[in-house]
Amino acid sequence: MSTQDELASIPGLAYMDGKYLPLAEATIPIADRGFLRSDITYDAIHVWKGRIYRLREHIKRFRASMTGLRMDLALTDDEISEILVDLVRRTGYRDAFIMVMCSRGIQPPGTRDPRLCRNRLYAYVQPFLWIANEEQRRRGLRMVLSKTQRIPSEALDQRIKNFHWLDLTMSLFEAYDRGAEVTILPLADGTVTEGPGFNVFFVKDGVLVTPDRNIFEGITRRSVIEIAGDLQMRCEIRAVHGTELSAADEIFTATTAGGITPVTEFEGRPIGDGKPGPITARIRDEYWRRHDDETLSTAVSYE
Ligand SMILES: Cc1ncc(COP(=O)(O)O)c(C=O)c1O
Incomplete structure (x- = not known):
């Protein structure tokens, strides 16, 4: 398949350089150093039934990521939001996935000084994206404890969203x-x-637990913590050991790209009875x- 064919199969609309x-x-x-050095930050946002979920919080987090990497754009948060809303409006997509990125930009010839780059905004909208397919969402994901360290x-x-993946x-x-x-x-x-x-949660004896350190603090994770509060369910945010996951009653992942997804197998063994659990479903x-x-x-506003 040619590059052109590969690209042609990607639906969506992008925004670059105005x-x-x-x-x-x-x-x-x-x-662009975003490509050459992963010198870029981003945020991923979703649209559901024609509404952008927690847009203001995403933009605030995107701004914090930019500040953390000493980047800036000649745009206010409201102007960035308007560009994203406009992108979605132009596609007509009711359920969509938005990527917004700020890259360091192109360095002037003869220097490697990142301060001399003009930071660049890139954004695009695609139809909604699920990290797990339908069958996986129904039966639950199989997870392993990676040997590769984070x-x-x-x-x-x-906490700075990055492409050091x-x-x-x-x-x-x-x-x-x-x-x-x-x-x-x-x-x-x-x-x-x-x-x-994605972030990870597990349930043990009715208590929800999620790691507290060395993570990207997801908006979906935030939603889950709020939901636990509303449901008067205890939620512990603390250091978690891999062994605790093996002994969990339920495990699930949390991300913008698909929300909450059950994990029904960990390290080759079933979690609970090997089926998506009731607390995860709730x-x-x-x-x-x-x-x-x-x-x-x-x-x-699509009109
Ligand atoms: C490494 C990592 N952790 C967690 C998350 C979940 O964050 P959010 O719920 O804001 O999508 C993401 C999302 O892209 C991620 O890339």
Whole structure:
């Protein structure tokens, strides 16, 4: 298949340098440090039934990631939001996935000084994206504890959303090699962090638990913690060891790209009775129900 054919199969709309263009035609300059050095940050947002979920919080987090990497754009948060709303409106998509990125940009010839780059905004919208397919969502995912460690936050503050994904990507190869689909990555001390594109929760004796360190603090994770509070369910945010996952009653993943997904197998053994658990189902249903709450989302005006 040619590159052109590969690109043509990608539906969506992009925004670059003040212009809107089909996603298939949106290519970044090869000299952009975002490409050359992973010198880029981003946020991933979703649209459900024509409303953008927690847009303001996503933009606030995107701004914090930019500030953390000493990047800036000649745009206010409201202007960035308007560009994203406009992108969605132009596609007409009611259920969609939005990527917004700020890259360091192109460095002037003869220097490697990142301060001299003009930071660049890239964004695109695609139809809604699920990290797990329908069958996986129904039966639950198979997870393994990765042998690849997560990049420690002492080296790269994982609260900044980043494309330093090689630890996550190599762990995925490990998962597939071992007959699984997803991973959770440990730190050197045996505590666990998160997986390729999601946070992790487990349930033990009715108590919800999620790791507290070396993670990207997901908006979906935040939603789950709020839901637990509303349901008067105890939720512990603390150091978690891999052994606790093996003994869990339920495990689930949490991410913008698909919400809450049950994990029914860990390290080759069933979790609970090997079927998606009732607490996971309750939280998942409540998560989707919240998408109708107008205080948590921004309507897109398609007319
Ligand atoms: C490494 C990582 N952790 C967690 C998450 C979940 O974050 P959110 O719920 O905001 O999508 C993501 C999402 O892309 C991620 O890449």
